[in-house]
Amino acid sequence: MTHERKLQLLLVIIVTVILALSLVVVYQRQWSMLAIATLAFVEGLLLTAIAYRLYEQWQLTLMNLTSYTQLLGEGVTNVIPRLTPTNGLIKALQEEINNLANQKVKQRHTSLQTLSTLMDEWPIAVALFDEQHQLIYRNPAMLEALKLPLLIGTPAKQHGFITEPHNGELSHPVLSNQWQTQQLWYNDNNQRIQLVCATNISQSLRAHESIIQENLIRVFSHELRNSLTPMESMTDTLLSQKAPSKEQTTLVLTRIHQRSKHLLDFINQYADLSRLPTANLQWFDLAPLIDESKSVFTLPVKMIVKGEKRCYGDVSQLSMLFINLFKNASQSVQGSMLEITVVIYHEDENQCIEVSDNGPGFTNLNNASTPFYTTKSDGNGIGLALCREIAHQHNGILSLSNTTETGGAKITLKWPLL
Secondary structure, rough: OHHHHHHHHHHHHHHHHHHHHHHHHHHHHHOOOOHHHHHHHHHHHHHHHHHHHHHHHHHHHHHHHHHHHHHOOOOOOOOOOOOOOOHHHHHHHHHHHHHHHHHHHHHHHHHHHHHHHHHHOOEEEEEEOOOOOOEEOOHHHHHHOOOOOOOOOEEHHHOOOOOOOOOOOOEEEEOOOOEEEEEEEEEEEEEEEEEEEEEOOOHHHHHHHHHHHHHHHHHHHHHHHHHHHHHHHHHHHHHHHHOOOOHHOOOOOOOOHHHHHHHHHHHHHHHHHHHOOOOEEEEEEEEHHHHHHHHHOOOOOEEEEEEEEEEEEEEHHHHHHHHHHHHHHHOOOOOOEEEEEEEEEOOEEEEEEEEEEEOOOOOOOOOOOOOOOOOOOOOOOOHHHHHHHHHHHHEOOOOEEOOOOOEEEEEEEEOOOO
């Protein structure tokens, strides 16, 4: 039985005993039955009202204390509970609750003061919000980034922040371009705090763009020079002859055709890398795709396919991937029989594909898939970069290694099935 039920039962017993004793006294004095009934009715109403009033006062006091405690737990400190009596045990309990709340506020202020001391001088823009997305701190770098006053205690929405419905993360239009934002939740005195920080990466982006442009100019210059120089030399030789033979003309035109085709292939590969569409993932039979991709081979090749027959991915993009991987393998293996092994399997709800060859393997695994990086005399460094981008379009990863059996190159692709 709860204390509330016990109190109710005690009040009922007290009212019943007082009423019974009163009736016994008036009965011994030989009151009439009408007088006794009237007394019982009036006294019963009066005692019940007094008992109910006492119980209601006790219950209201505890409810006010409970509400006051909850408000203090939520950080509201400007509320004073309405309590009667104002002394005794209830008053002592209220004072203890106030002391605990003041200690919590001091701890919170000390924590925020420590954070502000650390973050006020940071060049990174930082802001702290509570669970209701009310601003509780922002450093000068955040004020400078948003060009707003950012008043403490105001909602994030008022300053242009947007709350993501699925995870509660905050974003801001000003911090979207050339900014890198990060955020995390942590607990401070049993209160969840959301930390939002933003770093201006415009200089890094400009430096990266400059490097890409330099590499692009270097590679295009190299490819154009390699193709146009022999073409210019051959045509100059042909034009210097008064009556060139048909065989010489055919040879020169054939070489020009080959170099032009190589240059067009390079341009098409670069265009493929820069305009990959969103992957259309579906289940399909991989065997016909591999047979179709074998058309890149000009010499006999031993193809070994193991594992699952069905694959989950984008058919057209995986066709490009296999063509590039097979072309790389054929370029790396010279003077011997090319052997390629393709293994398809599922692991932990992931689609996995492994492609390995019997070539010399990767000489520099760190840079092998970097755009424009190549160790082949006739390569352009785009093939593996395109394969990595295809893996990213599948929300997956591409990893490179060398096989322990033959030392050949091994490419592993993995992405989620759904």
